[in-house]
Amino acid sequence: MSELPTELRYASSHEWARLDDDGLITVGITDHAQEALGDLVFVETPSLDADVEAGDACAVVESVKAASDIYAPVSGVVVDANGRLTDEPELVNTDPYGDGWIMRIKAEDPDLIEELMSAEDYEHMLAEEEDD
Amino acid sequence: MRQDRLIFDQGRPGRRAQVQAPAASPDTGDLPPEALRRQPPCLPEVSELQAVRHYTRLSQKNFSIDTQFYPLGSCTMKYNPRASNSLAMLPGFLQRHPWAPAAQSQGFLACVQELQEMLCTVTGLAEFSLTPMAGAQGEFAGVAMIRAYHQARGDSERTEILVPDAAHGTNPATAVMCGFTVRELPTDADGDVDMQALREALGPKTAGIMLTNPSTLGVFERRIREMADLVHEAGGLLYYDGANLNAILGKSRPGDMGFDVIHINLHKTFSTPHGGGGPGAGAIGAGERLQGFLPIPMAGRDGDHYRWLTETDRPQSIGRLSAFMGNAGVILRAYVYARMLGAEGMVRVAEFATLNANYLMSRLRAEGFQVWFPQRRASHEFIISLKRESRDLGVGAMDVAKRLLDYGYHAPTAYFPLLVPECLLIEPTETETREELDGFVDAMVAIRQEARRDPELVQGAPHRLPVRRLDEVRAARELDLRWTPDA
Numbered sequence: 001m002s003e004l005p006t007e008l009r010y011a012s013s014h015e016w017a018r019l020d021d022d023g024l025i026t027v028g029i030t031d032h033a034q035e036a037l038g039d040l041v042f043v044e045t046p047s048l049d050a051d052v053e054a055g056d057a058c059a060v061v062e063s064v065k066a067a068s069d070i071y072a073p074v075s076g077v078v079v080d081a082n083g084r085l086t087d088e089p090e091l092v093n094t095d096p097y098g099d100g101w102i103m104r105i106k107a108e109d110p111d112l113i114e115e116l117m118s119a120e121d122y123e124h125m126l127a128e129e130e131d132d
Numbered sequence: 133m134r135q136d137r138l139i140f141d142q143g144r145p146g147r148r149a150q151v152q153a154p155a156a157s158p159d160t161g162d163l164p165p166e167a168l169r170r171q172p173p174c175l176p177e178v179s180e181l182q183a184v185r186h187y188t189r190l191s192q193k194n195f196s197i198d199t200q201f202y203p204l205g206s207c208t209m210k211y212n213p214r215a216s217n218s219l220a221m222l223p224g225f226l227q228r229h230p231w232a233p234a235a236q237s238q239g240f241l242a243c244v245q246e247l248q249e250m251l252c253t254v255t256g257l258a259e260f261s262l263t264p265m266a267g268a269q270g271e272f273a274g275v276a277m278i279r280a281y282h283q284a285r286g287d288s289e290r291t292e293i294l295v296p297d298a299a300h301g302t303n304p305a306t307a308v309m310c311g312f313t314v315r316e317l318p319t320d321a322d323g324d325v326d327m328q329a330l331r332e333a334l335g336p337k338t339a340g341i342m343l344t345n346p347s348t349l350g351v352f353e354r355r356i357r358e359m360a361d362l363v364h365e366a367g368g369l370l371y372y373d374g375a376n377l378n379a380i381l382g383k384s385r386p387g388d389m390g391f392d393v394i395h396i397n398l399h400k401t402f403s404t405p406h407g408g409g410g411p412g413a414g415a416i417g418a419g420e421r422l423q424g425f426l427p428i429p430m431a432g433r434d435g436d437h438y439r440w441l442t443e444t445d446r447p448q449s450i451g452r453l454s455a456f457m458g459n460a461g462v463i464l465r466a467y468v469y470a471r472m473l474g475a476e477g478m479v480r481v482a483e484f485a486t487l488n489a490n491y492l493m494s495r496l497r498a499e500g501f502q503v504w505f506p507q508r509r510a511s512h513e514f515i516i517s518l519k520r521e522s523r524d525l526g527v528g529a530m531d532v533a534k535r536l537l538d539y540g541y542h543a544p545t546a547y548f549p550l551l552v553p554e555c556l557l558i559e560p561t562e563t564e565t566r567e568e569l570d571g572f573v574d575a576m577v578a579i580r581q582e583a584r585r586d587p588e589l590v591q592g593a594p595h596r597l598p599v600r601r602l603d604e605v606r607a608a609r610e611l612d613l614r615w616t617p618d619a
Contacts, residue, residue: 036553041608064604065530065547
């Protein structure tokens with residue numbers, strides 16, 4: 001079973017989001033997502049200062065199997081992107097909730113992070129997908 | 133089988149093709165000195181026999197339709213009849229210079245013109261141009277024509293192309309290359325495009341939609357007429373990706389479904405050599421609205437005389453896509469194939485392609501493999517998912533694909549379409565026998581047994597090929613394709 005930290009919020013498109021003390025929201029992809037994608041060979045991080053709407057495709061991860069869009073879980077401005085992923089895309093595989101983070105967003109309304117799923121709900125969703 | 137060295141590493145300085153024959157010293161007397169090479173070109177210095185052995189050995193390691201079942205989904209790896217090859221290589225065709233005047237190319241021009249007409253008949257479109265050199269170029273031409281059409285009408289607000297999420301990756305790439313923004317459409321539970329999402333996406337920004345029918349999910353888009361009406365009402369046009377035309381050849385026509393422009397991969401449906409990056413042919417057909425925008429040159433006919441249509445005949449054309457008129461040899465092979473089949477034969481192609489796919493799907497399902505759309509009849513291809521095997525045994529689609537190579541089968545398309553986890557997209561084509569299909573099912577069953585008994589065996593496959601499992605991550609990250617001499 002993949003790891004699901006309870007302090008994070010989750011999007012149905014398999015991103016996680018965390019509201020940090022500085023008010024910014026850090027975003028990455030879940031352990032389940034990295035496992036499904038397999039070994040990453042390339043990460044296209046979002047452009048800095050880009051205005052994103054929740055649900056916008058704003059980054060790309062590419063593995064030996066597939067290329068996949070990463071969607072902004074909240075609306076706001078991208079203020080930081082994980083530059084290490086350019087040379088070390090494997091960080092998303094080895095540490096999806098830590099060094100493998102993808103971007104940080106200054107949200108229009110940080111409280112909207114609460115509208116994303118809890119770890120429990122996301123786990124539920126994964127179980128339902130599994131039953132298909 | 134041993135690892136072969138690169139041909140560059142097999143040479144010795146000064147070694148030549150004809151070892152014992154006296155070397156002719158080239159007479160360069162009438163060339164100006166500045167045009168002469170100062171150093172010999174950096175080519176392998178090997179004997180003729182070394183070169184022959186090297187490339188023969190490499191060819192023996194290859195998987196090809198002439199040696200193996202090749203069920204690569206959405207690629208239509210069918211047998212290419214030898215007759216097409218030998219007729220395309222008649223001296224009159226082979227030695228025709230592309231700049232030869234039309235008066236000396238009447239035979240070739242007649243073949244091109246007749247193939248254009250046959251493709252119109254089989255697709256229900258008004259006119260065809262055979263100039264695109266590959267499928268991707270055909271796609272590019274089609275979407276460029278949609279763009280030119282809206283521009284010619286002064287309709288500059290149409291900036292979006294709709295593409296279903298099951299589409300080939302080339303579709304969104306083409307739309308972007310032509311300057312459009314891509315809007316993705318979701319698929320419903322039965323594998324059709326989500327009609328509600330289509331209605332919501334359509335509007336004054338819609339330039340068109342790109343569809344493959346049957347889709348890459350291996351099912352026929354059943355509400356295509358309704359979709360065409362909706363797109364047309366919104367002012368958009370419909371582009372048909374011909375990748376899967378084999379399934380409906382002679383049975384139903386994209387023109388009748390409402391498509392305005394289509395490309396056909398002659399190297400798939402019309403059985404010309406395929407794979408390895410070319411040469412291909414992405415013939416492009418258009419209905420009345422887009423006809424004038426077709427790329428030139430096309431073959432035209434004035435009475436008994438054939439000639440090339442140019443800018444003068446087609447002032448609205450999107451222009452030329454290559455120096456000449458497409459891949460002549462490929463076009464000729466497709467022409468011979470189409471003439472051999474005739475209208476009756478084309479129907480049988482579609483029927484047998486579909487029958488083979490459904491037979492293979494039913495047998496795999498009976499053996500307990502998970503068919504992704506069990507409620508739907510397959511078109512010419514279908515999807516199985518190895519999600520359960522991956523979860524329970526740790527043996528996924530890639531492992532099974534690699535192990536199939538050990539059994540002498542080229543792997544089906546793996547991990548595409550992206551919507552289906554751990555999937556194999558399987559397209560047997562009409563040219564395989566029932567015995568061959570049964571052999572493939574036996575191999576799949578045997579591999580699953582191996583996966584239960586000894587998963588590491590399958591995870592480590594292939595075992596019987598010249599090279600073992602390749603490091604795909606490293607291959608993608610550290611591209612090294614160019615040989616350079618040691619300093």
